[in-house]
Amino acid sequence: GAGVSQTPSNKVTEKGKYVELRCDPISGHTALYWYRQSLGQGPEFLIYFQGTGAADDSGLPNDRFFAVRPEGSVSTLKIQRTERGDSAVYLCASSYWGSSGTNYNEQFFGPGTRLTVL
Amino acid sequence: AQKVTQAQTEISVVEKEDVTLDCVYETRDTTYYLFWYKQPPSGELVFLIRRNSFDEQNEISGRYSWNFQKSTSSFNFTITASQVVDSAVYFCALSEFIKAAGNKLTFGGGTRVLVKP
Numbered sequence: 001g002a003g004v005s006q007t008p009s010n011k012v013t014e015k016g017k018y019v020e021l022r023c024d025p026i027s028g029h030t031a032l033y034w035y036r037q038s039l040g041q042g043p044e045f046l047i048y049f050q051g052t053g054a055a056d057d058s059g060l061p062n063d064r065f066f067a068v069r070p071e072g073s074v075s076t077l078k079i080q081r082t083e084r085g086d087s088a089v090y091l092c093a094s095s096y097w098g099s100s101g102t103n104y105n106e107q108f109f110g111p112g113t114r115l116t117v118l
Numbered sequence: 119a120q121k122v123t124q125a126q127t128e129i130s131v132v133e134k135e136d137v138t139l140d141c142v143y144e145t146r147d148t149t150y151y152l153f154w155y156k157q158p159p160s161g162e163l164v165f166l167i168r169r170n171s172f173d174e175q176n177e178i179s180g181r182y183s184w185n186f187q188k189s190t191s192s193f194n195f196t197i198t199a200s201q202v203v204d205s206a207v208y209f210c211a212l213s214e215f216i217k218a219a220g221n222k223l224t225f226g227g228g229t230r231v232l233v234k235p
Contacts, residue, residue: 033222042122042209042225043163056222091163107223109155109163 002026004110006092012116013082021077021113025094032075033107034067035091043091049075082117089114120145122212124226131200132234139195139229141210147171152186152193153211153223163209169193200233207231 005024013019025032031050035043045059049069057067064082069075079086093107121144131137143152154166167177169186177184181201185194197204207230211223 035223040227042211042227043223045222045224048222059222089161093163106165106168108165111160111162 004092004094004108006090006110006113008113009111010114010116012118014118015082015084017082017117019079019082019115021079021090021115023075023077023092023110025073025075025092026096026108027073029094029096029108030072031095031107032069033093033095034075034077035093037089037091037112039088046077046090079115082115084117087115087117120147120150120212120214120224122210122224122226124210124229126229127227128230128232130232130234133202134199137197137200137204137231137233139197139208139210139231141193141195141226143191143193143210143212145212145214147214149214151213151221153213154184154193154195155209155211155225156206157209157228158206166195166208197231200231202233202235205231205233 034046037043048056051072064080067077089112091112093109095107123142152169156164181198207228210226213221
């Protein structure tokens, strides 16, 4: 089946501009995560959704970052007043929770959106 | 706070050699999950294995094997008879034991493996 998809694959913007990054999770996956990966580093957690609500947004670096998942499927990460330090690859992942209680915390990652702030 | 350390930043081997990637973790949780992911040059993270803290049994999957030692907080990964296609960055990661559907991953800095023909 289809994996996690992210659009755009690349985004170049100017400092101070607003950007939106989109994530389409695997169908039926209830959990959705955003991570940020700077060059040469491991991914860092930003925010996690369970259904429509943000269950954990402790990784968002500041109030310029915001994410939504209004219908419990597609999610959008929004960055206001972009700064050069926001340049990174933004990764989205999704996972499934079985109704029987079986734990499927295996996260499936999308290809990422490479954001460049000039 | 959780922390994952991958001390090796880059390893270069010749094809057919074995390569072992080290992973050391820190957590206050008594129950937790450990993971390994592969990130090939294409950039997409590929899940390799999940291990819960209750299960210290080592695991082998084809040319891959994992050695989990709770006493030393290590979860090392060995690729046997490496191939050029194994060239990638490998990440070790840690998460809390699941309380709800999913939990954030804490990643190490990654180890770049270069397999030369």
